[in-house]
Amino acid sequence: MKRTFRPGWYSSGSPVFLRRLAGGGAVASEVHQHRVMHELDTAAQDYAIFLNDLFSYQKEIEYEGEMHNMVQVVETFLGVDRNRAAAVVAELMKARMEEFELLVEHDLPAMFDELALDAATRAVLVDHVAGLKDWLSGILEWHRRCARYTEAELQRSRVPTTPSGLPLAPVGLGTSAARVFAGSGR
Structure with missing residues (x-):
């Protein structure tokens, strides 16, 4: 039985979806729903999500109290420390990239033949x-160069709180200038 996938598994604002739009509608939706295209897109999406979670762990867990981070999930689920959990997530990233590369090298050309796609459609998919x-590669480089997750940036953007957890400075939309002024010693 041939499996097909509906295209609604990702949001219309995701980079994977936007990549599909770049083809200008030259490819039938049935082709994008094919197992190979679905697996290519999900492998890329998974890699990107795991990458972000590796870089954003400290910001999300320690500074924002967020609990939706793959490293944290692995820590909790496997009962391991942060370093081992990060290594597991990195291994998952590597596996997803290897799957992506295998799909590109073997399954994509086979899909082209299976569906008897013309040269123009093949070019759009390539x-x-x-x-x-x-x-x-762009998001990896962005995460490597971005100051957003550095200790200095995390400390700079931290809002001091009272022992009960209430902010000592104004928070919310339009209050960042008040925090900068308060931190300047004036």
């Missing part, structure tokens, strides 16, 4: 895959 590769 461009889609190239765009996913560019996106993945």
Whole structure:
């Protein structure tokens, strides 16, 4: 039995979805719903999510109290420390990238033949895959260079709180200038 997947598994604002739009509608939706395309897109999406969770762990867990981070989930589920959990997430990232590469090398050409796709459609799909590769390398580089997750930035943006957890400074939309002024010693 041939499996097909509905395209609604990701939001219309996701980079994977936007990559599909770049094809200008030149590819039938049935092709995008094919198992190979679904697996390519989900492998890329998973890699990106795991990457973000590795870089954002400290910010989300220690500074924001967020509990929806893959490293935290692995820590809790496997009962391991933060370093081992991060290593597991990195291993999952590697596995998803290896799957992506295998799909591109073997399954995508087989899908082209199976569906008897014309040269123009094949070119659009090859461009889609190239765009996913560019996106993945781009987000990796962004996370490496971005100050957002550095200790200095996390400390700078932290709002002091009372022992009960209430903020000592104004918080919310439009209050960042008050925090900068309060931290300047004036």
